[in-house]
Amino acid sequence: MKSIIQIKNFNFFYGESQALHDVTLDFNENQISALIGPSGCGKTTLLRCINRMNDLIDDTRSEGNITIHEKNIYLAEVDPVEVRRKVGMVFQKPNPFPKTIWDNIVWGAKINGYTGNLEELVESTLTRTALWDEVKDKLHTNALFLSGGQQQRLCIARAIAIKPDVILMDEPTSALDPVATARIESLITELKKRYSIVIVTHNMQQAGRISDCTSFLLNGVVVEHGRTKEIFLNPKEKKTEEYISGEFG
Amino acid sequence: MADSTTNFSQKQASLEKKTRIGESLIHVVLFACALCSIFTTVGIVVILASQSALFFADPQVTLLGFFTSFEWQPSIGKFGILPLLNATLLTSFIAVVFATPFAILVAIFLSEFTKPRIKAIIKPILEVLAGIPSVVYGYFAVGTVTPVLQRVFGSDTVEFYNTASAGIVIGILILPILITMIDDSLTSVPNNLREASFGLGATRLQTSFGVVIPGSFSGIAAAFILGFSRAIGETMIVALAAGAGSALTWNPFRGAETMTGYIVRISGGDISYNSIDYNSIFAIGLVLFLATLGLNIISRRIVKKYQWNV
Numbered sequence: 001m002k003s004i005i006q007i008k009n010f011n012f013f014y015g016e017s018q019a020l021h022d023v024t025l026d027f028n029e030n031q032i033s034a035l036i037g038p039s040g041c042g043k044t045t046l047l048r049c050i051n052r053m054n055d056l057i058d059d060t061r062s063e064g065n066i067t068i069h070e071k072n073i074y075l076a077e078v079d080p081v082e083v084r085r086k087v088g089m090v091f092q093k094p095n096p097f098p099k100t101i102w103d104n105i106v107w108g109a110k111i112n113g114y115t116g117n118l119e120e121l122v123e124s125t126l127t128r129t130a131l132w133d134e135v136k137d138k139l140h141t142n143a144l145f146l147s148g149g150q151q152q153r154l155c156i157a158r159a160i161a162i163k164p165d166v167i168l169m170d171e172p173t174s175a176l177d178p179v180a181t182a183r184i185e186s187l188i189t190e191l192k193k194r195y196s197i198v199i200v201t202h203n204m205q206q207a208g209r210i211s212d213c214t215s216f217l218l219n220g221v222v223v224e225h226g227r228t229k230e231i232f233l234n235p236k237e238k239k240t241e242e243y244i245s246g247e248f249g
Numbered sequence: 250m251a252d253s254t255t256n257f258s259q260k261q262a263s264l265e266k267k268t269r270i271g272e273s274l275i276h277v278v279l280f281a282c283a284l285c286s287i288f289t290t291v292g293i294v295v296i297l298a299s300q301s302a303l304f305f306a307d308p309q310v311t312l313l314g315f316f317t318s319f320e321w322q323p324s325i326g327k328f329g330i331l332p333l334l335n336a337t338l339l340t341s342f343i344a345v346v347f348a349t350p351f352a353i354l355v356a357i358f359l360s361e362f363t364k365p366r367i368k369a370i371i372k373p374i375l376e377v378l379a380g381i382p383s384v385v386y387g388y389f390a391v392g393t394v395t396p397v398l399q400r401v402f403g404s405d406t407v408e409f410y411n412t413a414s415a416g417i418v419i420g421i422l423i424l425p426i427l428i429t430m431i432d433d434s435l436t437s438v439p440n441n442l443r444e445a446s447f448g449l450g451a452t453r454l455q456t457s458f459g460v461v462i463p464g465s466f467s468g469i470a471a472a473f474i475l476g477f478s479r480a481i482g483e484t485m486i487v488a489l490a491a492g493a494g495s496a497l498t499w500n501p502f503r504g505a506e507t508m509t510g511y512i513v514r515i516s517g518g519d520i521s522y523n524s525i526d527y528n529s530i531f532a533i534g535l536v537l538f539l540a541t542l543g544l545n546i547i548s549r550r551i552v553k554k555y556q557w558n559v
């Protein structure tokens with residue numbers, strides 16, 4: 001198992017308030033890593049640090065480093081835009097562009113300098129996200145007319161169309177019903193063959209079902225990190241056990 | 250027992266209506282203010298309509314001729330609004346075409362590239378720009394823009410009074426309102442779309458032009474239309490810079506009197522009441538009024554209809 005993302009002694013601040021404390025974590029290639037923890041513990045913050053999305057928020061700063069493929073993405077000479085081309089993101093609320101389905105997929109690829117066959121790209125990404133059969137006859141209608149679950153699969157398709165190494169997902173199913181959730185989960189499991197995935201979830205069953213390893217955060221601190229099975233069956237920390245069994249959070 | 254009964258009736262008494270004199274007074278005053286503005290509007294419409302009726306009642310004038318004939322020469326009894334309308338549309342069109350791209354760029358800068366603190370400094374400056382009397386703009390057109398145009402294109406091509414100069418300066422005049430409207434509509438694009446775009450590795454510029462601008466297309470269209478309506482009604486600039494005397498021409502370097510320009514010249518001159526010339530300005534005013542009203546309604550409709558539901 002090869003490690004792809006290493007987070008080392010990472011601190012993160014919104015203005016004066018510190019949201020992440022000395023986080024050290026390792027995520028492996030072609031695995032699904034889950035981030036769990038109660039609301040406000042810093043899961044989203046950590047996720048957004050992995051593609052330097054937090055650079056877009058005013059008055060934030062970080063200490064420590066995160067390496068992806070042995071490259072420190074927090075060096076001064078690193079361009080955050082380039083980082084985001086390698087590390088894609090899927091958000092909590094489906095947010096397709098108010099453009100056609102086709103344009104949603106093609107736009108990101110184009111700005112990333114994709115010069116191949118666009119039809120092939122659209123068909124293959126939509127097929128891999130299990131959306132092709134549902135939308136192949138309406139590629140040129142506005143993506144906002146799709147259902148929530150379809151929109152979220154389109155957002156995943158859009159993210160993989162730029163061929164990232166890593167995909168970050170922030171509670172990708174929290175706005176969806178159980179059926180749509182199941183589809184997305186099987187899609188995510190399918191995607192790990194090609195991508196490394198870090199997923200934030202509030203749903204313990206989901207973390208248990210799909211992830212290979214799990215990190216439990218509390219108040220910006222990593223309490224426990226390990227193989228999902230072990231974390232769920234034999235947590236070493238009392239806090240972890242309490243959280244997983246639903247005693248707080 | 251008796252105690253609780255008194256208590257209850259006291260409470261009931263406190264629920265009764267009270268007359269609050271201050272409240273009622275303010276109510277009346279505010280209502281009167283509202284009535285005033287309604288009466289003013291109605292008054293304007295009534296006067297425009299009744300004077301226009303006098304104009305159209307004149308045997309020299311027909312409604313059809315007014316809207317279709319190509320000459321406006323009151324002295325020889327020719328009342329075709331087309332040359333004036335054409336000049337108005339020409340100056341207004343030059344104004345919005347000149348101002349909109351510029352306004353879009355400034356609005357992008359304000360909404361996508363500046364921090365709120367800097368924006369808070371720039372916006373009031375724009376509002377000052379909007380407060381400059383338009384007669385000042387008029388002299389700017391005649392004294393600066395026209396000479397520049399003449400130097401660039403040659404003074405044989407560019408007449409001293411011309412619609413290009415007036416149009417450009419009207420464009421400058423409507424810039425602040427265009428910028429404000431477009432900035433509002435860019436700002437209202439939900440942030441999660443920007444994040445989606447940045448998440449795909451887009452730069453700020455790519456996000457602005459690829460996601461934010463298309464996402465606020467309707468707001469930009471509404472601003473364009475409202476700007477056009479402002480430009481149609483603009484008076485001092487065209488009166489000073491676009492020339493007196495109607496001419497049916499699409500050449501922006503020639504002089505041509507606009508509807509508002511004509512109204513100013515006639516109402517400022519020594520034309521007697523109830524002459525046909527005098528009444529004609531009301532007919533033209535009515536057309537202006539209806540045109541601006543229509544454009545404003547369309548612009549508001551667009552903004553309402555395509556608002557982001559966030």
Ligand SMILES: Nc1ncnc2c1ncn2[C@@H]1O[C@H](COP(=O)(O)OP(=O)(O)OP(=O)(O)O)[C@@H](O)[C@H]1O
Pocket residue numbers: 014019037038039040041042043044045046057
């Ligand atoms: N833009 C921001 N500015 C200031 N503070 C923020 C910002 N975003 C998050 N925070 C703070 O950072 C802490 C961690 O927030 P974060 O959103 O990472 O939590 P989370 O674990 O994702 O919670 P949830 O499960 O509710 O999504 C919280 O205390 C939050 O108030």
Ligand SMILES: [Mg+2]
Pocket residue numbers: 043044045170
């Ligand atoms: Mg979160």
